Amino acid sequence: MSETCDVLVIGAGPAGTEAALSAAGCGLRVVLADEAPSAGGQVYRAPPDTFSGLPATPESRIGDALRRRLAESTVDTHFGHIVWSVSPDLRVDALAKEGPVSWSARKIIVATGAQERVVPFPGWTLPGIIGLAGATILLKSQRMLPGRSTLVAGQGPLLLAVAAGILKAGGTVAGVVDLSSRSEWLAQSPAFLTRPDLAARGAGWLARLHGTRVPFFYRHAIRRAVKRDENEIEVTIGPVDRSGCSIAGKERIFTVDAVAVGNGLVASTDVTRLLRAEHTFDEARGGWIPRIDADFRTSIAGLYTVGDGTGIAGAAAAALNGRLAGLVAARDLGALTGEAYEEKSAPLRRSAKRALGFGGAMAGLMALRPGQIKSIAEDAVVCRCEDVTRRDIDLAFADGARSANQLKAWTRCGMGPCQGRICGDIASALLAQTTGEHPRSGMFTGRTPFRPLPLTQLLEPVDYSELNLPPPAPL
Amino acid sequence: MMSKNPSQIFDIAVVGAGAMGATAALHLARSGMRVALIDRGEICREASGVNAGTLTLHMTRAALIPYAMKGRELWLDAPNWLGMDVGARSAPGLSLAFTAAEREMLEKRAQARAAMGAPIRLITPAEALRIEPGLNPSLIAAAYCELDGHVTAYMTGRAYRKALVAANVTILENASVSEIEPDGGHYTILHEDGGRTTTKRLVLAGGVWLETMLAWLGLSVPIKCLINQLAVTERMRPVMQTVVGIANGLLSLKQFENGSVLIGGGWQGIGDPIRGGVETIPENLIGNVQLARHAIPALGDTRILRIWLGLESETADAMPIIGPLSGFDDAYVIGGVHSGYTSAPYMGRLLADRILGREPEMPLFDPARLIKNPEEIA
Numbered sequence: 001m002s003e004t005c006d007v008l009v010i011g012a013g014p015a016g017t018e019a020a021l022s023a024a025g026c027g028l029r030v031v032l033a034d035e036a037p038s039a040g041g042q043v044y045r046a047p048p049d050t051f052s053g054l055p056a057t058p059e060s061r062i063g064d065a066l067r068r069r070l071a072e073s074t075v076d077t078h079f080g081h082i083v084w085s086v087s088p089d090l091r092v093d094a095l096a097k098e099g100p101v102s103w104s105a106r107k108i109i110v111a112t113g114a115q116e117r118v119v120p121f122p123g124w125t126l127p128g129i130i131g132l133a134g135a136t137i138l139l140k141s142q143r144m145l146p147g148r149s150t151l152v153a154g155q156g157p158l159l160l161a162v163a164a165g166i167l168k169a170g171g172t173v174a175g176v177v178d179l180s181s182r183s184e185w186l187a188q189s190p191a192f193l194t195r196p197d198l199a200a201r202g203a204g205w206l207a208r209l210h211g212t213r214v215p216f217f218y219r220h221a222i223r224r225a226v227k228r229d230e231n232e233i234e235v236t237i238g239p240v241d242r243s244g245c246s247i248a249g250k251e252r253i254f255t256v257d258a259v260a261v262g263n264g265l266v267a268s269t270d271v272t273r274l275l276r277a278e279h280t281f282d283e284a285r286g287g288w289i290p291r292i293d294a295d296f297r298t299s300i301a302g303l304y305t306v307g308d309g310t311g312i313a314g315a316a317a318a319a320l321n322g323r324l325a326g327l328v329a330a331r332d333l334g335a336l337t338g339e340a341y342e343e344k345s346a347p348l349r350r351s352a353k354r355a356l357g358f359g360g361a362m363a364g365l366m367a368l369r370p371g372q373i374k375s376i377a378e379d380a381v382v383c384r385c386e387d388v389t390r391r392d393i394d395l396a397f398a399d400g401a402r403s404a405n406q407l408k409a410w411t412r413c414g415m416g417p418c419q420g421r422i423c424g425d426i427a428s429a430l431l432a433q434t435t436g437e438h439p440r441s442g443m444f445t446g447r448t449p450f451r452p453l454p455l456t457q458l459l460e461p462v463d464y465s466e467l468n469l470p471p472p473a474p475l
Numbered sequence: 476m477m478s479k480n481p482s483q484i485f486d487i488a489v490v491g492a493g494a495m496g497a498t499a500a501l502h503l504a505r506s507g508m509r510v511a512l513i514d515r516g517e518i519c520r521e522a523s524g525v526n527a528g529t530l531t532l533h534m535t536r537a538a539l540i541p542y543a544m545k546g547r548e549l550w551l552d553a554p555n556w557l558g559m560d561v562g563a564r565s566a567p568g569l570s571l572a573f574t575a576a577e578r579e580m581l582e583k584r585a586q587a588r589a590a591m592g593a594p595i596r597l598i599t600p601a602e603a604l605r606i607e608p609g610l611n612p613s614l615i616a617a618a619y620c621e622l623d624g625h626v627t628a629y630m631t632g633r634a635y636r637k638a639l640v641a642a643n644v645t646i647l648e649n650a651s652v653s654e655i656e657p658d659g660g661h662y663t664i665l666h667e668d669g670g671r672t673t674t675k676r677l678v679l680a681g682g683v684w685l686e687t688m689l690a691w692l693g694l695s696v697p698i699k700c701l702i703n704q705l706a707v708t709e710r711m712r713p714v715m716q717t718v719v720g721i722a723n724g725l726l727s728l729k730q731f732e733n734g735s736v737l738i739g740g741g742w743q744g745i746g747d748p749i750r751g752g753v754e755t756i757p758e759n760l761i762g763n764v765q766l767a768r769h770a771i772p773a774l775g776d777t778r779i780l781r782i783w784l785g786l787e788s789e790t791a792d793a794m795p796i797i798g799p800l801s802g803f804d805d806a807y808v809i810g811g812v813h814s815g816y817t818s819a820p821y822m823g824r825l826l827a828d829r830i831l832g833r834e835p836e837m838p839l840f841d842p843a844r845l846i847k848n849p850e851e852i853a
C-alpha cells in the first residue's frame with residue numbers, strides 16, 4: 001500500500017502532534033505516524049486502555065487534551081507503525097502488525113524525540129537496574145514501582161521527578177545520588193523561574209523528599225553494582241569532582257532491590273543521519289544534532305525536524321516549536337500566505353524562546369561531563385547488546401581505530417539489536433577523549449532499518465514465480 | 476595525518492587502502508621497500524570492510540577461478556601470514572535452482588567453473604537436503620562446491636593495520652589525494668589538505684575510484700560502480716551450515732558463528748562514488764529478503780537488524796585490471812575484480828611480485844586493453 005500526502009510527521013510526541021495539528025489546520029493532508037499505541041510521546045504517554053479511573057496529574061491532563069484535539073482533527077493517524085526507512089525523495093516506509101506501508105509526502109517533519117543515556121559502570125546491565133527515563137514510564141503509564149527500595153542516581157531534573165514519583169506511589173527511596181552540586185542547581189534558578197509552575201513543582205518534590213529524610217549525595221556517582229542474591233543489588237557510590245571524575249573520598253554501599261539511574265538524554269537522529277543531513281556536535285544539547293535553520297529546515301530538501309531530536313529542550317519548547325514547524329511547512333507549500341504566517345507565528349516564536357531558556361537549563365544539568373567518560377571503569381560494559389567493554393574500546397584505539405565507525409567494525413560495539421542507540425554517544429566520547437577531538441571521531445553512520453524488522457511482518461508469502469528477480473551476474 | 480618528514484622520498488606509494496592496496500603494500504614492505512599507504516578515509520572502510528565476505532567459487536567469474544582458489548586459501552591461513560584470524564572459515568557452498576530455467580543456468584555456470592578447476596558438481600535435491608537440511612525442499616537442482624566459506628569482512632582493516640604497522644609501512648589515513656604529478660623519475664602526490672608525498676613508484680588501488688585516479692595520469696578508463704546492498708539479521712539459533720546461493724548469483728546467504736545471518740547477492744541500492752552507498756531501494760530489500768527466506772524458510776523467525784550498502788567496481792569487460800601502466804615508469808594499477816575480496820590477498824601478492832621483479836605465479840591483467848586514449852599518455 002502506498003499513499004501520498006502533503007505533510008508526513010514522524011513521531012507523535014508533543015512536537016510531532018502539534019506540528020501535525022497546525023499543518024492540518026491550514027487545510028493540508030497530514031499523516032502522523034508513531035510506533036506507540038497513541039499520541040503523547042515520552043512525556044504525555046497515555047496509560048494502557050485497561051487502566052481506568054486513575055487520578056489525573058498535570059501531565060495526564062495535557063496528554064488527554066492533546067489526544068482529544070488530535071482525534072477531532074483531520075490528521076490521518078497511524079499508531080503502532082514503526083517507521084523503518086525514509087528516502088531523500090520523501091518516501092517513508094513503516095511496518096505495522098498488518099504488514100508494510102509506505103507513503104510519499106511533499107514535506108516530512110521528523111519529531112522523533114530523544115532517548116536516555118546511562119554512563120556505564122560495572123554492573124549497570126544487571127536486572128533491577130533501569131533508566132531514570134524508563135522509571136518515569138513505569139511510574140506514569142504503568143503505575144508501577146521499580147522496586148520496593150530504590151536508589152535513584154545520575155544527573156538532571158528527572159532525578160527529582162523519579163524520586164518524588166516513587167515516594168508518591170508508596171515506595172522507598174534509599175538515596176538520591178546527584179552528579180551536580182547544590183550550587184549548580186542554584187545557578188540555574190533564574191532560568192527555572194521563567195516557568196514558575198514547574199519551579200514550584202520541583203520545590204514541592206524537594207520538600208517531600210527532605211520531609212521523608214531521603215538522604216541526598218551531591219557530587220556523587222555510582223561506582224559499581226553487584227548482585228547479592230535473588231533480589232538484592234549492592235551499589236557502591238563515591239564522590240566526584242566538578243567534571244564528573246571519580247575522586248578519593250568516602251565510598252558508601254547501599255543494598256537495594258532496584259536502581260534507577262540516568263545521565264540525561266541524547267537526541268534521536270536516526271532519520272537525519274540516514275539521509276546524511278548536516279549535523280553538529282553540541283554537548284550541552286545532547287550530542288550530535290542536525291543543523292537546522294530558523295524554520296526547522298535540515299540540509300535535505302523538504303525535510304524538517306523539530307523537538308528534542310534537534311537538541312534537548314523539553315516538552316514545552318517541543319510543543320511550541322512543533323506548532324511553528326507545522327506552520328512553516330504550510331507556508332512553504334503555499335497553504336498559508338506570508339502575512340498569515342507572520343501573524344500566527346509571532347506569538348509562538350516569543351513563547352518558544354522563553355521555553356527554550358527553561359529547557360536549556362534542564363539540558364545543561366543533563367549534559368555529559370568529560371570526567372564521567374574518563375572515569376568509566378575498564379571492565380564496564382559499554383555496548384550491552386554485544387558485550388563490548390571499555391577495555392575493548394581502548395584496545396581498538398591502540399590498534400589504530402580513530403572514528404566511531406571504525407571502532408564499531410573492529411569491536412562490534414553498536415552492532416546488536418539497538419544498533420548503537422544506547423552506546424553510540426558514549427563510545428564516540430571515549431574515542432574522542434583519547435584523540436582530544438570530538439568532531440573527528442564522528443557518529444555511527446545512519447542506516448535502515450531504524451528498528452529491527454521482523455521478517456514475518458515485512459514479507460507476505462509469495463510464490464517463487466512472483467519474485468521479481470533482477471538479471472543474473474555475468475558468467 | 477601527513478608524513479612527518481615531507482622531504483622523505485618513499486620507494487613506493489600505494490593510493491587506496493582496501494584489501495588490494497593493503498596486500499600489495501604489505502608484501503612490498505616485507506621485501507624491504509619504504510612504503511606509504513594512503514587513503515582518503517580509514518583503512519578498509521570501503522568495499523573491503525563492508526562486503527559480504529563470501530569466499531565463493533560459485534559466484535566468481537569462471538576465468539578467475541584459479542585466483543579465487545588461491546585467495547581463499549590465503550584468507551583461511553590469515554593467522555600465519557597476516558598475523559590475525561579475520562574469522563575466515565571453510566564451509567561448503569550450494570547454488571540452487573527452483574525453476575527449469577534456473578536449472579539450465581546452473582548447469583552451464585557449474586560446467587564453465589569446473590572447466591577452470593573449481594570442484595563444483597551437480598547434486599540431486601535429496602543430496603542437497605542431506606547436506607543442508609534447512610533448505611526449501613521445493614528446489615529442483617543444486618550445484619555443490621566443497622571449497623567455499625566466509626570471512627568477517629569488518630575485521631579486515633584491523634588485521635591489515637596491525638600487520639602494516641609491524642612491517643613499518645607509513646599509513647596515511649584521512650589523507651585524500653587530489654592529484655598526482657609525474658616529474659623526472661618521481662611522483663608527487665598532492666593531498667586535498669595541501670600536503671604532499673613524494674615517491675619513486677606508484678600503485679593506484681582505488682576500487683570504484685580508479686577511474687578518477689587513472690585520470691590523474693591522463694588515462695581514461697571507464698569504471699562502472701555497483702551499489703550492492705546487504706542485510707544482517709539478529710543472532711538466531713543455527714539454521715544453516717553452508718553458504719547458500721541461487722543459480723543466477725542473486726543470493727548469498729550464510730550464518731556466522733555468533734548466530735547472525737548475512738543476506739546479500741548484489742541487489743542494487745542508491746548511491747554513487749561521491750556520496751557512497753546512501754540508500755536502499757525498499758523493493759530491492761524486500762525482494763532480496765524474500766529470496767533468502769524462500770531458500771531457508773527458518774529465516775522467517777528472525778528480524779533484520781541492519782541494511783548497508785557498499786560500492787563494487789566493474790570494468791568494461793568485467794575483468795580485473797592489474798599490472799604496469801605503459802608509458803609511465805614504475806606506475807601500476809590494481810582493481811576492478813568482481814567478487815574481488817576472495818582473491819584480494821592473492822592478487823595483491825601477484826602485483827607485489829611483479830613490482831619486485833619476480834615472475835608472478837599467474838598472469839596479471841594488462842590495463843592497456845581498457846585504456847581509451849593511449850595517444851593522450853604524456
Ligand SMILES: Cc1cc2nc3c(=O)[nH]c(=O)nc-3n(C[C@H](O)[C@H](O)[C@H](O)COP(=O)(O)OP(=O)(O)OC[C@H]3O[C@@H](n4cnc5c(N)ncnc54)[C@H](O)[C@@H]3O)c2cc1C
Pocket residue numbers: 010011012013014015016033034035036040041042043044081082083084111112113114115116133134136137161265306307308309313314315318450451
Ligand atoms: C524515556 C523518556 C522518558 C521521559 N520522561 C520525561 C518526564 O517524565 N518528564 C519530562 O519533563 N520529560 C521527560 N522526558 C523528556 C521528554 O521526552 C521531552 O522533553 C519531550 O517529550 C520532547 O518531545 P518530542 O515531541 O520532541 O519527543 P517525544 O515525546 O520523545 O516523542 C517522540 C515520538 O517519536 C516516536 N518515534 C521515534 N522514532 C520512531 C520511529 N522510527 N517510528 C515511529 N515512531 C517513532 C516515539 O514513539 C515518540 O512517541 C523523557 C524522555 C525519555 C526519552
Ligand SMILES: Cc1cc2nc3c(=O)[nH]c(=O)nc-3n(C[C@H](O)[C@H](O)[C@H](O)COP(=O)(O)OP(=O)(O)OC[C@H]3O[C@@H](n4cnc5c(N)ncnc54)[C@H](O)[C@@H]3O)c2cc1C
Pocket residue numbers: 490491492493494495496513514515516517518519520521522523524525526527528529530531650651652653680681682683684703704705727739784785786787788809810811812813814815816817818819
Ligand atoms: C556490498 C558488497 C558485497 C561484496 N561481497 C563480496 C563477497 O561476498 N565476496 C567477494 O569476494 N567479494 C565481494 N565484494 C567485492 C569486494 O568487496 C571488492 O572486490 C574488493 O573489496 C575490492 O577491493 P579494493 O581494494 O579494490 O577496493 P576498496 O576496498 O574499495 O578500496 C579502495 C580504497 O581507495 C580509497 N580512495 C578512493 N579515493 C581516494 C583518494 N582520492 N585518495 C586516497 N584514497 C582514495 C578508498 O577510500 C578505499 O579505501 C563485495 C563488494 C560489495 C561492495
